[in-house]
Amino acid sequence: MLVGFLLGHMTGNLLIYQGRKDLNDYAYFLHHFLHGWGIWLARFGIIVAFVLHIVATISLTRQNRVARSSQYACNTTVQASTSSRIMIWSGLTVIAFVIFHIFHFTVRVDPALASMKDPADPSRHDVYGMLIAGFKNPLIVLFYLVSITLLCSHLSHGIASIFQTLGLRTEKTRVPFERLGLAISVLLWIGFLSIPLLILTGVLTDSELASMASPEAPAGLNP
């Protein structure tokens, strides 16, 4: 469910490449489908899944620490992947990132981002402009870069683990599912991080300002 949410979230985010209107239309739809109930139903499902994931992790980790209460003086890893060994650290980083991300773009604690209005329809929020302005700060982009990288590391182990833990894989499908986990992780990494990186480097700019400066330029992209 959480992986499905991430894929949907990334796909929606990529509408930024189609320009301000499409992204803002999408944001308006999210906040108004099912008379505004839709987004809260989705949020409720995601929060429940997220909390259950954390609660189960805490419970299992406590059991595991009791089961292996003494450690080797010489501790050696034979084949466990780096991603699998840093799951707790990548997971904790993702929790911190989710809190920051919600305050950054959902709650919008920064008044400058909260007050942005769509130039074509001042009655609705300008998500496009908010992203362009929000990713001008290199430190914020760096935090996104580190967090999303660790999120994708978390997923590269986690997705393949879903099929192992639920017994959905066989000898023949072990490698395909491991590759699927890696492929989804790489896809999410590129999809999520391309936006802040292209904004920070000036490739992706405010289309209104860009089109005013250069009417022939394609919407959203500043050649």
Next chain:
Amino acid sequence: MNLTLKVWRQSSPNATGRIETYEARDIPSEASFLEMLDIVNTGIIEAGNDPIHFDHDCREGICGSCSLAINGVPHSKESGITTCQVHMRKFREGDTIWIEPFRARAFPVIKDLMVDRSAFDRIIAAGGYIDVRTGSAPEANAIAIGKEDADDAFDAATCIGCGACVAACKNASAMLFVGAKASHLNTLPQGHAEKDRRVLAMVRQMDTEGFGNCTNQYECEAVCPKEISADVIAKLNRDYAAASVREVVE
């Protein structure tokens, strides 16, 4: 060969253990690892001290008695062999070797490098068997078994119950052992009748014994002297899920 050994010494189950250092002198490179310990123990005994206690029996990789984490890896970093099959030629002159017992709460230390692995026996007693009428053995070929099933069952049946999988797992999980034992019997028609009961009982006994949970790092299959694949864990998870559902609805 001359080596430095860092050995876990613990006088009794409840005593506090510690690492002690021993110098192993003039060890033949063709000696096995356990023979090296025998040589070191001879010196310790001649000096009037308590020798290093460790488990061993067949010394040919079959019985599953020998344990030891060698440089942090159960049965050493060499793949597909038990501790008794490790030879000193795999080490270099002057090496420092760390020798510790298998570490898991469910495998309490008895003395030094010996651990109590009877938790495995209790898991087997919970369901790692088939019920058959004895006294009139049926014709062995009366039930046809496909080659693939026979091979899968045999691969799982090669488990010698040494406990290296538990010792290598950072969670001290016994999923590879239980998966191998359940898969061995569940794959064959003779074991199919008691499949659900077996899987539920063995997994519950495993949890009762205090083994940890699998987090899919597969250190277990990397150190398994019989190279049993973590595929048996996926199969155990599948069988356990199906048995749990059937237990509720049937």
